[in-house]
Amino acid sequence: MAQLSLRNIRKSFKSVQVLHGIDLDINEREFVVFVGPSGCGKSTLLRLIAGLDPITEGEFHLNGRLMNGVAPSRRGIAMVFQSYALYPHMDVYENMAFGARLMGLTPQEVEARIAEAARMLQLTPLLKRRPRELSGGQRQRVAIGRALVRKPDLFLLDEPLSNLDAALRSEVRLEIARLHQQLGATMIYVTHDQVEAMTLADRIVVMNQGRIEQVGSPRELYERPANTFVATFIGSPRMTLIPVTHAGEQLTLEGAGSVAPGQLPASPDGRLTLGVRPDALAITRATDGDEGFAASVIYTEYLGDNAYVYARLGDGTQVSVRTGPDVQFAADEAVTVSVRPGGAHFFSAEDGKRLVA
Amino acid sequence: MAQLSLRNIRKSFKSVQVLHGIDLDINEREFVVFVGPSGCGKSTLLRLIAGLDPITEGEFHLNGRLMNGVAPSRRGIAMVFQSYALYPHMDVYENMAFGARLMGLTPQEVEARIAEAARMLQLTPLLKRRPRELSGGQRQRVAIGRALVRKPDLFLLDEPLSNLDAALRSEVRLEIARLHQQLGATMIYVTHDQVEAMTLADRIVVMNQGRIEQVGSPRELYERPANTFVATFIGSPRMTLIPVTHAGEQLTLEGAGSVAPGQLPASPDGRLTLGVRPDALAITRATDGDEGFAASVIYTEYLGDNAYVYARLGDGTQVSVRTGPDVQFAADEAVTVSVRPGGAHFFSAEDGKRLVA
Amino acid sequence: MPKLRMTGRGLWITLLIVPPMAFVALFIVYPILLAFAYAFFDWQGLRRGDFVWLENFHTVLFVEPYRSWTLNAFKNNVIVFFALMVLQNGLGFLLAYALWREMPGARFHRIAVFLPVVLSTIIVAYLFKLFYHPLFGVINISLRSIGMGWLAQPWLGQGNTALWGLIAAQAWHMVGFPTLVFLAGMQRIPGEILDAVRMETESEWVKITKIVWPLVAPSATIVFTLLFVGAFNWFELPYIMAGLDGSPFGSTDVLGLYFYRTAFGNVSAGQQDFGLGSALAVLIFIFIAIFATTLTIRLRRREIQL
Amino acid sequence: MSTASATASRKAMTYGDRPGMLASLGRDGLLQIILIANTIIMLAPIVIMVFSAFKTTPQIFQAPFSIPDFTQVGNFIKIWNETNFLRYLLNSFFVTGASMVLILTLGTMAAYAIGRYAFTGSSFILMFFLAGLTLPLKLAIIPLFMLMRDLGILNNQLSLIFVYTAMGLPTTVFIMTGFIRSLPNELEDAARMDGASEARIMWAIMLPLVRPAMVIAGIQNVVPIWNDFFFPLVFIQNDNLKTLPQGLTTFMGEYTTDWGVLFSGLTLSAAPIVIIYIVLSKQFIAGMTSGAVK
Amino acid sequence: QELSFWSWRQEDRAAYEQFIDTFEAANPGITVNFQTFEAANYNTILSTALAGGTGPDVMMVRAYGGLENVASAGYLEPLSTETIPALADFAAPALAAESVRSDGTLYAVPFASQTQLVIYNKAIFDANGIEEPQTWEELKALSQKLKDAGVIPFANGTATAWQNETVTFGLGSSLMGKDFYEGLMSGDADFTDERFTNAIGEVAALAADYFPDGFIGLDYPSAQQLFSSGMAAMFVGGSYELATFRSQNPSIELGMFAAPGATAEDDKLVGLYFDGGYAANAAGANKEASIKFLNYLASLEFGQAFANTLNNISTVPGVTFDNPLLAEVAELNQSSIPYLMLAHFRYGEPSGSVLIQGEMQKLFAGQTTPEAIGEALTTGLSAWYEPFKN
């Protein structure tokens, strides 16, 4: 129920500029995820939206109203913090009631909203506990509950799962997805974790060093990354980038052979960066005359439902290849790595921009 | 270079028994991972091995020597803590030198060892920094470095990656694997995270409520889990357990149809638990007369290289099915879920033990 | 519980604990116990007389004029405690809150607020005596110069202003201590919690009362307990500013002065009586010990709830 | 560790740093005014004291606020000539210093044992120290005097050092136990794995982390010890052993009506500790407030 | 032999060093080590040291009740004319002040008497054409005149408790009169007597009009300062003030008078008391030398030096006063009553001094009446003063 528009947002702390002009529109009911490496400005941007820090330059409109300078509590926004930031001296009920009461709701209404949130998040039996008596997942739910009872138009979540263990993380992730569907509120979610980003987002915003690298649906980002940064950031294990030279249909890697992955883009000086994801590579024991790059196996990671083979190409580039779980290679075994048709991405060797074939 | 044997180890805190008789042998150079849900006693067991807490009952031999009662520093063991436990008032160099000096090494030797460890962990430029001036991954490496310089026979690592973000986690994971290969020391590693367990371990020890559920290689655990606990704990998304009745070749789920996944084990009363991993299930749009269980789609998680479809069976059991990245189902769409040949696990309906066909 | 083994850990703990305990035992507990024993004897000046059981206690609690002196001093101590609670700790909290915001000049203010704490009581007492001087005192001069001369008072000469004058001086002297302890406490509050509150309200009052105050509980424990003990042991400042008699007419008399005067006499009293003095001291001690312990335990419990 | 404090103070800074809303300006302005007013109130008396030290008594009475002629140092000269000022000062430094060393050492030892180890009687011991906090030691002056006599340290600064140490321990233990308790166990375990003895764990690992608590405890004790004149009055008769407050009170007894001399005496006795405080204020306050370290 | 000698007279240190030099010159082999302590804590220190067995050989002790504390515990060496022959000639009240009442044993050589009277600034009196007053009315009139001339009539303040007693008896002795004193002593009168209550009422009225603004908040040193700086004309105080004023303002010209009674015919009485004495430690190691030293302290030679140097009224008989002021005090002493509370009512708790000080502070603050004071004193003292117990 909230529509955001950020126009050329800049943020400086003292003399250090941290955000260098962010332009972004977020639609109603959208679930937007900010990803990017540590320190790229995700939290900063979120805090600007929340109003916790002042915007240095640019305009932020929420539902058409200019928000610069409006107090955080008047923006109709709720935020879930990375460390949950529960009030340690209040029990779960009080934690949730605190903000609701401050909104001027009647006690009955407060009670009703908490009951509803608690039911939705299965917190009802825990209402009398204090935060320190809760497990990580429960705390997480309380933090969400606290946001819920305020019935905000916009939810901001800053790495809400990063303090949870892996098992809990996937559980709570599902819960958040379900919540978004139920509430229909706009959500902005910050994470480091691509799985979270991929599974939760309607649209992902990839940030790097205070700039937006690409905005798009998970599928867009995965299938058509705008540059090498996005390409390697999205997908795990990461996409392998191979600097190749380009002659006709053939892409050649110095000392490792060549491949012909189909239609190629134009490149002025014959140099390009070839990007391939682990699932777009195939690996075979080396036999003479194979089409593909020669490589030697580093080691194999068994994951149950499949395995990843890590191998080193002639020039030292390390590639990761997804294989079935039963494939076994010895370390240092010579192999040939080939690109499955349609699995190749091409980027400019100069600026890393995507090249279209 | 350490060989451990634990014999009927029990541990009580005051009147609460936390470990109920642990028997375990660990070989030289082995990389053993303890996994299990929170509170199952992993850290406790590690601390007993380290000598930080006294063993209540049972015997622990290290390289044939009885260790009960031997001071931690005399066991030749180094430990990496979950929170790293770096000494905040010392720089990186001092953090590493502290233990080394206490071993009575000459200053030259201390210096040499630190230089070596720093090189190996790429810490050389950071030696003069204090822990708070380091990023999470760097701190992690310092913690490992501190253990390294003592050249221990046995490394204990308690959830060393749980404070790192996802990107760093996979990077440091690789580093630890490499380190194990280089050093050839025995390592015991505690984690919640199955990916870590699967990719790092020579053998995984699955614990639950102070008992060992199963010990085995990742492949063993994944492919032949000893019981439903191990089966659901290992693998992500988790294995779906379906309570079925058994008549001839057919396994029937009340109100959802039946499947015939091949050879079946004997079950006295015709009830058993069928376990199937997401990759062993296939999903198709429902058409009459399909072989398989009828289900309705909850939602689909797109992960780039593949997708998971979550669906609900007639009795409410939720199944997860791995599919290709391009498969798309609408929510609530009726589908048929079938088991791929060889993909079924069978467990006793009573005690959850694995049944062999 | 296992016995304290005199090896390894047990030895080490013993080693740590014994020297400090020995100091306290030898130089505080032992002499104090001896002195407490005085309370059970009749004294003729400096000569110890008969063992009189609880008679001295009875005297100071129930026999006039001691009874009303005791009550008066105790009443004044109670006033001092509550007044300082507000003036010293309350103001300390407010100042800590202001300093915490790191506004321009905060560093300077922080040094200034703590500066008086390092001054000696003598200095503070003399300074404030001069300030309260009816003719040349800064306060009266200022009042007169702004045309409010009718407010000028002989501050230390009136029963209803003298004690407050001392309290103000004490608060000025010591306000820096609670300020910095509270400040330390506030800086321990995680930033995210503050952000969380800001998402919910703008009201400074709500933030302070509902969040900041509960979260500085550990600081409050230290500050409250020390203030309680300090207020009921108050001696130096009233001694220097108002004299041993609690001038004027006992309006600044506090238990510390009263017991000292009773035990050691003063120029005007002539008599000194260790028996009564010690009886008073024992009573003061018991009172402080019981209340301070209760207070500490309650406050610690509040902390533990965090 | 201290990233927590860094974050906290960073947050604290941004906390007030909001854009030009009237309300927010008004509130911060109010706080700023409170701070400035307070600072004036805190400093004015001290300034007046210093000013008065350069005035004659009539000048003090007639113009308490006026800026004096700073070359008029007669009052100071009088003190300098008629007392052993330097000797008193050194004695004070010695007594205070030695007492503080003992207090912090012993206090930390006790607090460490109570806070770090679970053993029978630990809460009793804490109560024992707490009781020491509440005892009116002045009452015990006669037994204490006899004790010092029997120990043969009357007229010896050891008597002062011992009494101050014993008096300072309860507060120190009280303040430090809580801090020490809150230190993370993992650090201790890590050091134990590194082969450190209990003593070294305490010395090299834990103590550096409780410095803020030591600063708080130190402040709580150093000021009364530096300023005390009661015990020296009773225990010390040799003029060469007197401490500054004692020496000056004896001296100022002769000048009760000469406010000028009085104030210069007060100024002189305050100066060392004030100067030390101002010089060290950075570490001092940092130490104190980095109690933020968790 | 080395004698230790303790005193609370910090301000007299130099003079005493001089006396001691004289003594040491005459008695080779004995050295005297003079130590002074802060007056307010002297009691505590002396008690502690005596009880701890490390008391000085010779010490200054207070007179009256203050002496009894120390003497009755047996810490002091009893003195007699055998050990100190010069004592035979001392005035009886002086010796009584240094004796324990119950058995009359003498424990100290009295050193000075003090007189409570009114000291005035001659220059101011002259400038305003004022003479010493003969009646209470005259005193009020001249005060008014001074006040009109912009001079503070009296410098006194009563914030320091013991000043109240000084003011009361320094001003009120003549109003109370010798009859009252004798009646009180014989048990015929108590403090509810009109002669007493009227007197304090007058004193309070005078104070209200002619003491400085806010005098109830004015402490002793400031009051001294007011007078010695010439801002005030009169100071009700003891003869011990003379030296102080002179040292504070060497150019000041002092005069003094006994506060007058209601009529010119009434005796003009000053309050007289004995300050303290020199005593020897009963447990001292050098008793013989101590006695020798006490003998010196009782000698005319010392008394004369004491009077000359310290400007105090020595109790040694035969001392002459070179200083005209002292001579005048000695003159006024001829007509005196004892300084009441100190001489007679400091032998029990609550002491008369404590009571009168507090009560007068209340009276000055307008919180009680003279009659109520009389009542309070009488009932208060009846706690231990036999004649009032009925």
Ligand SMILES: Nc1ncnc2c1ncn2[C@@H]1O[C@H](COP(=O)(O)OP(=O)(O)OP(=O)(O)O)[C@@H](O)[C@H]1O
């Ligand atoms: N108050 C501040 N003062 C100065 N620099 C700051 C401040 N807050 C953030 N920064 C800097 O701004 C940059 C962006 O910080 P931000 O917290 O937004 O990163 P992030 O993307 O959230 O990283 P992470 O994933 O580690 O949380 C960082 O380089 C950081 O050091």
Ligand SMILES: Nc1ncnc2c1ncn2[C@@H]1O[C@H](COP(=O)(O)OP(=O)(O)OP(=O)(O)O)[C@@H](O)[C@H]1O
């Ligand atoms: N010192 C202690 N006193 C009492 N109980 C303890 C103590 N330490 C651990 N326990 C209990 O022992 C059990 C096992 O704890 P342990 O820390 O070994 O779990 P864990 O498997 O490491 O869990 P996690 O994955 O959460 O770290 C828990 O129930 C815990 O509450």
Ligand SMILES: [Mg+2]
């Ligand atoms: Mg962030």
Ligand SMILES: [Mg+2]
């Ligand atoms: Mg654990």
